[in-house]
Structures are given as structure tokens and as C-alpha cells.
Amino acid sequence: MRRATRMATTDEQLRLMTRVARMYHERGMRQPQIAEELRISQPRVSRLLKQAVELGIVRTIVVPPAGVFTDLEEAVQTRYGLRDMAIVDVEGEGEEVLPALGAATAVYLETTLMEGDRVGISSWSATLLATVEAMRSKPGGRFLEQVVQLVGGVGDPKVQVQATRLMGRLADITGAEPIFISAPGVVGNRAARDAIVADPKVADVIASWDRLTVALVGIGSLEPSPLLRQSGNIFSAEEQEELRRLGGVGDISLHFFDEDGTLLNTDLDERVIGIAPDTFRGIPRRIGVAGGHRKYAAIRAALRGGWIDVLITDLGVARRLADEPDRSTP
Structure with missing residues (x-):
């Protein structure tokens, strides 16, 4: 033609x-x-x-500026079936990538959160704390409906203030109603969990998880983060070793999975007071924020298992994800 x-x-x-x-x-x-x-x-x-x-006399060529990795983002999106991805131009571990990840996630949320969204957030995450600290209020005040805690938060008072600050600041910035869950993240046994979730105030929070439109979570490695470790909302060293023996590589909201992202079949889930895996997967948009090579296996597993459909990570992790051998190739 x-x-x-x-x-x-x-x-x-x-x-x-x-x-x-x-x-x-x-x-x-x-x-x-x-x-x-x-x-x-x-x-x-x-x-x-x-x-x-x-006729091809004029051809439009898009030249990405330095620090923008559109081709790499699209490659990872295609490989893992993501709806969106953002890559931060930084590499390293822990404290080296955390500020940049937080700043990038803040910008992403400012531009993608919609009026009326109900956002569930995992409160025990230093990266997400850095995110909300970097966010700015939108003109016009309130635009989110609710900000809801996804996993129990009662722990060491000195550390609890960090989780409360995370939830409170996001609610202040967005004008949302903050909904806290007044319960620990991990309890001693199923009977204790059943008693706590039967409390009307806790039950109301659990019911609100079904109405969430966005989840914002960190991706944990098998080794708990310093913030989570200090909180007291963790499993014992023996239980962590058992998770490792079963092939565990990471978690989202204290639900652990193996390298394929398959939920580990243990009774530990019965001791967690937090959003159930099936309820979490039913949230329309699930944003995972994590970086650093130490978390690579956990991030890859979360993608393989479909736990998240939006990833914000650093350049080093993104390159490794894109270069990962095709598992269908013998």
C-alpha cells in the first residue's frame, strides 16, 4: 500500500x-x-x-533520557506478565537503594493513585516508610477513600511508632481514613488467632480487605528486615529454619512462598493475623516495592507466583530479572 x-x-x-x-x-x-x-x-x-x-519521509524516534529504562521495563513486564513496572537508577544493597526506591515509589503513587482508591499497606517496611516520607500532598485535599493496614501491627512500642507513622502520614497526605488493626502480626497458636479475629473491631478491618482496590507491599526475604525483627512480629529462629528447609525464599505480609512463588503449606499461616493470600490476590492492583541483590530470589518468586502485578525495583535487580534464563527451555 x-x-x-x-x-x-x-x-x-x-x-x-x-x-x-x-x-x-x-x-x-x-x-x-x-x-x-x-x-x-x-x-x-x-x-x-x-x-x-x-511515506516514511518523516520518522519519529523516541530517545530515552539518561536514567530512563523503558526497554528494560517492557522486557521484564512481558516476561512476568506485569501490568506496570518502574526501574530506579541505583544499584546496591539495603540502605544504598532504599532512599532512591522510596523517592521513586512516591512519584509513582502520586501519579497513579486514583480518587476513591482504597489502599492496603504492609506497615512493617522501611522502604514504604521512606516512600510516604517522600510523598507530597495533592492540591485539593482528600482523594483516597481509605488506607488500611494489611497485617497486625502491635509489637515493640519503640518500633510500633514507625508503623503508625507510615499509615498516619499516608492518610494525612491523601486525606484518607486510616484503618489500623489492633492486633499483633503473629500469635502463639490458631486458638489465639481465632479469638482475636472474632473481636468485632478486628473483624471490621478484615471485612474491609475485600473492598481494597490497591495493595502497596514490601517483599521480604526469608531473613526478616531490621524493622520487622525489632517489632517482635516474627517467627522464631527454629521456625525460620523450617521455612528454609521447605524451600522458602520470601514473603508478602508474612505469607511465605518458595522460588516459584507457591505458598508454603505450613501451620504458620494459621498464626498470622493479616490478609489471607486469596484475598490479597483478589486486589485489582498489587504494587510490590523491593530492591537489592539480597532480595532478588524473593522478588523473582513473587513475580513467578503472581503475587504482585506492579514492580518497583532497582536497576541491578531489573537486569537480572530480564537476563533470567527461560525456564521453558530444556
């Missing part, structure tokens, strides 16, 4: 088309100026510019 169009175009038309294209794209002239200088109508200028694109 393009060849036939070109053959039907005379040399004089091609010359005029090329001249108009150069005046518009190279010299920055407006269409009315071009029409006046060449003494042709403005609609004809517009048609000539359109034809120049159709």
Missing part, C-alpha cells in the same frame, strides 16, 4: 512534501507560517505533513 502511494506521488509533490516537513520539523515553523510562505492553504500543509509520515 505504501509503495503504491509513493508511485502515485509526483516528484514535484515529493519535493513540496519534503520542504514542508523540513520547515515544520527542523526549522520549527508553525503551519500557518508555512502556508503563508509557500502560498498554499493551511489544510494542504496539514495533509502534506501527514503524507510525509505515511
Whole structure:
């Protein structure tokens, strides 16, 4: 079709088309100026510019600026079936990547959260704390409906203040109603858990998880983060060793999975007061924020298992994810 169009175009038309294209794209002239200088109508200028694109005389090339990794983002999205991804131009471990991840996630949330969203958040995450500290209020005040805690938060008072600050600040910035769960993240046995979740106040929070539109979570490695370790909301060293023996590599909201992202079949889940895996997977948009090579296995597993559909991570992890061998290849 393009060849036939070109053959039907005379040399004089091609010359005029090329001249108009150069005046518009190279010299920055407006269409009315071009029409006046060449003494042709403005609609004809517009048609000539359109034809120049159709015939390949004008080609648009997008050149990403430094620090933007669109091709890499698209490669990881395609491989793991993500709806979106953001890569931060930083590499390293822990404290080295945390500030940049937090700042990038803040910008992502500011531009993608919608009015009326109900956001569930895992409160024991230093990265998410850095995120909300970097966020700015939107003009016009309230736009989120609720900010809801996804896992129990009662722990060491000195550390609890950090989790409360995370939830409180996000609620303040967005004008949302904060909903805290007044219960520990981990209890001694199933009977204790059943008694706590039967409390009407706790039951109301659990019911709100079904109405969430967005989840914002950290991705934990098998080794608990310093913040979570200090909180007291963790399993014992013996239980962590058992998770390791079963092939555990990471967790989301204290639900542990293996390298394929498959939930580990243990009775530990019965001791967690937090959102159930099936309820979590039912949230329409699930944003995972994590970085550093120490967390690579956990991040990859969360992607393989479909725990999250949006990933915000650092450049080093993203490159490793893109270079991961195709598991379908023998």
C-alpha cells in the first residue's frame, strides 16, 4: 500500500512534501507560517505533513533520557506478565537503594493513585516508610477513600511508632481514613488467632480487605528486615529454619512462598493475623516495592507466583530479572 502511494506521488509533490516537513520539523515553523510562505492553504500543509509520515519521509524516534529504562521495563513486564513496572537508577544493597526506591515509589503513587482508591499497606517496611516520607500532598485535599493496614501491627512500642507513622502520614497526605488493626502480626497458636479475629473491631478491618482496590507491599526475604525483627512480629529462629528447609525464599505480609512463588503449606499461616493470600490476590492492583541483590530470589518468586502485578525495583535487580534464563527451555 505504501509503495503504491509513493508511485502515485509526483516528484514535484515529493519535493513540496519534503520542504514542508523540513520547515515544520527542523526549522520549527508553525503551519500557518508555512502556508503563508509557500502560498498554499493551511489544510494542504496539514495533509502534506501527514503524507510525509505515511511515506516514511518523516520518522519519529523516541530517545530515552539518561536514567530512563523503558526497554528494560517492557522486557521484564512481558516476561512476568506485569501490568506496570518502574526501574530506579541505583544499584546496591539495603540502605544504598532504599532512599532512591522510596523517592521513586512516591512519584509513582502520586501519579497513579486514583480518587476513591482504597489502599492496603504492609506497615512493617522501611522502604514504604521512606516512600510516604517522600510523598507530597495533592492540591485539593482528600482523594483516597481509605488506607488500611494489611497485617497486625502491635509489637515493640519503640518500633510500633514507625508503623503508625507510615499509615498516619499516608492518610494525612491523601486525606484518607486510616484503618489500623489492633492486633499483633503473629500469635502463639490458631486458638489465639481465632479469638482475636472474632473481636468485632478486628473483624471490621478484615471485612474491609475485600473492598481494597490497591495493595502497596514490601517483599521480604526469608531473613526478616531490621524493622520487622525489632517489632517482635516474627517467627522464631527454629521456625525460620523450617521455612528454609521447605524451600522458602520470601514473603508478602508474612505469607511465605518458595522460588516459584507457591505458598508454603505450613501451620504458620494459621498464626498470622493479616490478609489471607486469596484475598490479597483478589486486589485489582498489587504494587510490590523491593530492591537489592539480597532480595532478588524473593522478588523473582513473587513475580513467578503472581503475587504482585506492579514492580518497583532497582536497576541491578531489573537486569537480572530480564537476563533470567527461560525456564521453558530444556
